[in-house]
Amino acid sequence: MSLSGRGAVITGGGRGIGRAVARALAERGASVVVSARTTVEINGVAKELTAAGFEAHAIACDVADEASVRTMAEEAVKRLGTVDILVNNAGIALSNPVKRLALEEWNRILAVNATGTFLCARAFLEGMIDRRWGRVINVASVAGLRGSRYIAAYTASKHAQIGFTRALAAEVADQGITVNAICPGYVDTPMTESSVSRIVEKTGVSPEEALERILALSPQHRLIRPEEIAHVAVMLCDKNAEGINGQAIVIDGGSGAH
Ligand code: NAP
Numbered sequence: 001m002s003l004s005g006r007g008a009v010i011t012g013g014g015r016g017i018g019r020a021v022a023r024a025l026a027e028r029g030a031s032v033v034v035s036a037r038t039t040v041e042i043n044g045v046a047k048e049l050t051a052a053g054f055e056a057h058a059i060a061c062d063v064a065d066e067a068s069v070r071t072m073a074e075e076a077v078k079r080l081g082t083v084d085i086l087v088n089n090a091g092i093a094l095s096n097p098v099k100r101l102a103l104e105e106w107n108r109i110l111a112v113n114a115t116g117t118f119l120c121a122r123a124f125l126e127g128m129i130d131r132r133w134g135r136v137i138n139v140a141s142v143a144g145l146r147g148s149r150y151i152a153a154y155t156a157s158k159h160a161q162i163g164f165t166r167a168l169a170a171e172v173a174d175q176g177i178t179v180n181a182i183c184p185g186y187v188d189t190p191m192t193e194s195s196v197s198r199i200v201e202k203t204g205v206s207p208e209e210a211l212e213r214i215l216a217l218s219p220q221h222r223l224i225r226p227e228e229i230a231h232v233a234v235m236l237c238d239k240n241a242e243g244i245n246g247q248a249i250v251i252d253g254g255s256g257a258h
Helices: 016-026 041-050 066-080 105-133 153-176 190-203 206-214 226-236
Strands: 007-011 032-036 058-062 087-088 134-139 177-184 250-252
Touching: 007 066, 007 105, 016 032, 016 041, 016 087, 016 134, 016 226, 032 041, 032 066, 032 226, 041 058, 041 190, 058 066, 087 105, 105 134, 105 153, 105 177, 134 153, 134 226, 153 177, 153 250, 177 226, 190 206, 226 250
Parallel strands: 007 032, 007 087, 032 058, 087 134, 134 177, 177 250
Antiparallel strands: none
C-alpha cells in the first residue's frame, strides 16, 4: 500500500504513539504534519523524518483551543496541499478519586481529549468531503470502553471520544470517509512513565512494583509498543479498509478474551 500523495496530520506527534504513527505513515509515502504544544519535540520529529528522506513539517497547536486548531489547520493545508488523514492522538491523563477531582482537572481533560478531537475533525472534514476521501483515526483507549478506579475524567473523555467517533462515522459514511478509534491498553510511552511515577508518589511503592501493577493488567504481561498502534493506523488508511467504519479497535493483548 502506498500513501504517496496523501497529506496526514498527527496531533500529539511530538513523542510516544503520535511519533510512531507519523513515522509509519511517512514510511508509506504520506506527507506528514506533526503537531503538539512543545515545539522542540515536534521540530525534533519533523527533522528526524526529513533526514530519513520523508516530507514532514512541525506545526504547534493546542487542540483544546479553537483558534489554535484553526490556525494549525490552515497552515497544514498550505504545507501539504490536502489533508486526507487526520490522527487525533493528542491526549492527557490524570488520576484522582472523584471526591478529590477538581473541576479544572475534569474540564481540562475533557477539553483536550474529547473537544480537541471534535475541533480537529471539524477543521479538516470539509476538505475530505470535497475530495470524497478521508481517514479520521482517533487514538482513544480501553478506558473509552469500560470503567476503572481513579480515572473518571480520563474515562469520561475517552468514552466521549468513542461516541464522537461512532456518530461522525455514521454522518460521513456515504462520503468516502471512515472514522475509527484505536483503543490501546498501556503503551510504552512517556504517558505510561508518568502513570508509574504517579503510582509511586501516591502509594509509596517502588517504581518496579508500580510497573508490575500496570503489567498485571495485561494478559500478555507487557506494555504495547507504539509501533503496534501505528501498524493499525496505517492499516486503516488502506483502500481495502474502507468498510471498517465507526469501530473501536482494541489493542491490549487480549483482555476481552476471557
Ligand atoms: P504522551 O507520550 O504523553 O504524548 C502525548 C502527546 O500529546 C504529546 O505529543 C503531547 O505534546 C500531546 N498533547 C498533549 N496535550 C496536548 C494539547 N492540548 N494540544 C496538542 N497536543 C497535546 O502520550 P501517549 O502515550 O503517546 O498517548 C497518545 C494518545 O494515546 C493519548 O490520547 C492517550 O490518551 C492515548 N493512550 C495512551 C495509552 C498509554 O498507555 N500510553 C493508552 C491508551 C491510550 P505536548 O504536551 O507538547 O502538547
